[in-house]
Structures are given as C-alpha cells and as structure tokens.
Amino acid sequence: MQIGELASKCGVRIDTVRYYEKQKLLIPSGRTEGGYRIYSGVALRELRFILRAKSLGFTLKEIQELLTLKIDRENQPCSSVKELAETKIKDIEEKLAELGRIHQALTGITEACCGGEEPATACSILDALDKEDS
Amino acid sequence: MQIGELASKCGVRIDTVRYYEKQKLLIPSGRTEGGYRIYSGVALRELRFILRAKSLGFTLKEIQELLTLKIDRENQPCSSVKELAETKIKDIEEKLAELGRIHQALTGITEACCGGEEPATACSILDALDKEDS
DNA sequence: CTTGACCCTAGACTTAACTCCAGGGATAGG
DNA sequence: CCTATCCCTGGAGTTAAGTCTAGGGTCAAG
Numbered sequence: 364m365q366i367g368e369l370a371s372k373c374g375v376r377i378d379t380v381r382y383y384e385k386q387k388l389l390i391p392s393g394r395t396e397g398g399y400r401i402y403s404g405v406a407l408r409e410l411r412f413i414l415r416a417k418s419l420g421f422t423l424k425e426i427q428e429l430l431t432l433k434i435d436r437e438n439q440p441c442s443s444v445k446e447l448a449e450t451k452i453k454d455i456e457e458k459l460a461e462l463g464r465i466h467q468a469l470t471g472i473t474e475a476c477c478g479g480e481e482p483a484t485a486c487s488i489l490d491a492l493d494k495e496d497s
Numbered sequence: 498m499q500i501g502e503l504a505s506k507c508g509v510r511i512d513t514v515r516y517y518e519k520q521k522l523l524i525p526s527g528r529t530e531g532g533y534r535i536y537s538g539v540a541l542r543e544l545r546f547i548l549r550a551k552s553l554g555f556t557l558k559e560i561q562e563l564l565t566l567k568i569d570r571e572n573q574p575c576s577s578v579k580e581l582a583e584t585k586i587k588d589i590e591e592k593l594a595e596l597g598r599i600h601q602a603l604t605g606i607t608e609a610c611c612g613g614e615e616p617a618t619a620c621s622i623l624d625a626l627d628k629e630d631s
Numbered sequence: 632c633t634t635g636a637c638c639c640t641a642g643a644c645t646t647a648a649c650t651c652c653a654g655g656g657a658t659a660g661g
Numbered sequence: 662c663c664t665a666t667c668c669c670t671g672g673a674g675t676t677a678a679g680t681c682t683a684g685g686g687t688c689a690a691g
Contacts, residue, residue: 365638376680395687397638444606469563476568531656
C-alpha cells in the first residue's frame with residue numbers, strides 16, 4: 364500500500380502521514396525503486412492507534428513512547444519497560460476517573476432535563492460534578 | 498482572590514488565565530477600583546475543570562460548550578441542551594472505551610513482563626490491543 | 632511515448648494554545 | 662513619599678501539530 368491509500372483509509376492527509384514519519388512515529392516498511400513509501404497492515408494499525416490516542420489527549424511524543432513499549436527480553440531490561448508502562452497506566456487511570464466523572468455529570472444533567480414536572484433549577488456541569496464528589 | 502493567587506493555586510501562569518478570559522472561558526466576577534480582576538471560588542472550580550478536561554483531549558472550544566451546558570427551563574429550550582449533552586456523552590463514551598482498551602493492553606504488557614520463567618516473546622501495545630478485541 | 636494520477640523533497644505558512652515583553656498603573660509596608 | 666510587589670493592556674514570539682506550495686520524478690493505460 365502506498366501513502367495515499369493509507370492516508371485515505373484513516374481519513375488524514377498525506378502530509379500528516381509524512382509528518383508522523385518525520386517524528387519517528389510511523390516508519391514505512393520500505394520504498395519502491397522510484398522512492399515511493401510502502402506501508403503494510405501494521406502501519407495501518409499503528410496510524411489508527413496514533414489517531415485514537417491523540418484524541419485522548421496524548422501528545423505525539425507520548426504516543427511514541429506507548430508504541431515503543433515492548434517486552435523483548437533479548438534486548439531490553441524488563442524493569443525499564445515495566446516502569447514506563449506503569450507510569451502510563453497511572454496516567455490513564457487518572458484520565459479514566461476524570462472522564463468517568465464528566466460522564467456521570469453529563470448523564471445527570473440529561474436525566475434531570477425533562478425528567479419530571481417539577482421545575483428543574485438551573486444546573487451546570489460543575490454543580491453536577493460536585494454531586495458526584497461523594 | 499486576584500489573578501496571581503488563582504493561577505498559582507492551579508499551577509498555571511497568569512497569562513494563561515487571561516488567555517482563557519479572552520476565549521470567554523473564565524470570566525472574573527468583577528474588578529477592583531484599580532482595574533484588577535477579582536475571582537471567586539467558582540472560578541477556581543472552573544479553572545480546575547478546564548485543565549482536567551484539556552488533559553483529556555478536549556479543545557478549549559469544546560470545554561466552553563461543556564461549561565455552558567446548563568439546564569435552565571426559564572431561558573432555554575430543554576431539548577437543545579439535552580441534544581448537545583447527549584452528543585458530548587457519546588464522545589465521552591468513545592473516549593472511555595478507547596482509554597479502557599489502552600489500559601487493558603498496558604496492564605497485559607506489565608503482567609506478561611517478569612510474570613513467569615518462559616521467555617516472553619516481544620509484545621507491543623498493538624498486539625496487546627488485538628488480544629482485547631475479542 | 633505521452634497523459635494523468637500518483638508520489639517525492641524542502642521549506643514556508645497556519646492554527647491553537649499559550650508565553651513573553653514593553654511600558655506603565657495599583658497597593659501595601661516602612 | 663518610596664519601594665517592592667502585584668497588576669494592567671497590546672502586541673509579538675513560541676511550540677506542537679499539522680497544511681500548503683513549488684518544482685519536479687514515477688508509473689500504468691492508451
């Protein structure tokens with residue numbers, strides 16, 4: 364697969380793919396004689412992962428760290444991999460908790476909305492978040 | 498409370514607070530005679546919310562939408578509020594699912610790491626994600 | 632062997648979200 | 662009153678993450 368197909372399959376521009384390569388995030392598996400980049404199915408999965416991680420607030424640098432997190436006993440001390448992974452897990456757990464709270468708050472708002480006949484008082488997401496603090 | 502205290506309580510620069518004001522995200526409750534901005538406890542909660550939402554991949558514009566999501570039967574058609582909230586809930590549910598998958602994958606990696614004596618084969622986050630696809 | 636769709640590089644430009652700077656006013660302590 | 666520390670505005674500069682442009686090669690179909 365060449366760059367145009369990869370890009371359109373993921374809904375990004377060709378330049379973005381080349382930009383990710385410059386950032387060492389997405390390396391093509393090879394080149395044609397004429398210099399065209401060639402991508403495999405792995406690149407497709409990687410690019411999709413990059414895009415989803417990005418939408419979750421990870422920077423490209425963090426995504427690169429996630430992608431290069433590998434257990435490979437031959438070459439790397441297990442402990443360093445594990446340490447980095449555990450740091451990332453903590454970050455992600457915080458994000459999960461926070462997203463969960465926002466989700467609860469929003470659900471609370473929509474439920475209060477048109478739920479009954481009594482006049483629902485004005486209610487902001489901040490108020491709803493407070494109710495979840497318990 | 499004035500701007501410096503607010504900023505330092507949240508670990509951001511004064512300029513950032515003023516920038517959020519320019520973006521209509523964080524309006525001071527008033528000004529002193531001399532023109533200094535005054536903030537209440539609400540601003541503190543708002544600023545903290547903004548920062549946490551930002552770390553979850555929301556843009557300032559999206560955060561503004563979240564913050565102005567209010568149920569106020571007197572002034573706004575309930576349905577429009579509800580609609581926007583429901584869109585946001587869907588976004589958030591997708592993010593939750595994706596974060597959950599990444600969390601699972603990372604946990605899988607650390608568990609495989611140093612878990613037993615058999616030589617763990619090289620394992621990337623992408624492989625771990627695949628295992629969670631079932 | 633040319634035409635059109637695709638690709639290449641290098642570098643300039645854009646956008647969001649800050650961050651800094653210049654020049655100057657406000658306020659509290661000594 | 663003087664000085665230090667805070668704050669003000671307007672505007673320029675920075676960083677991350679693209680996006681675009683110029684000028685030019687590649688390749689399959691006709």
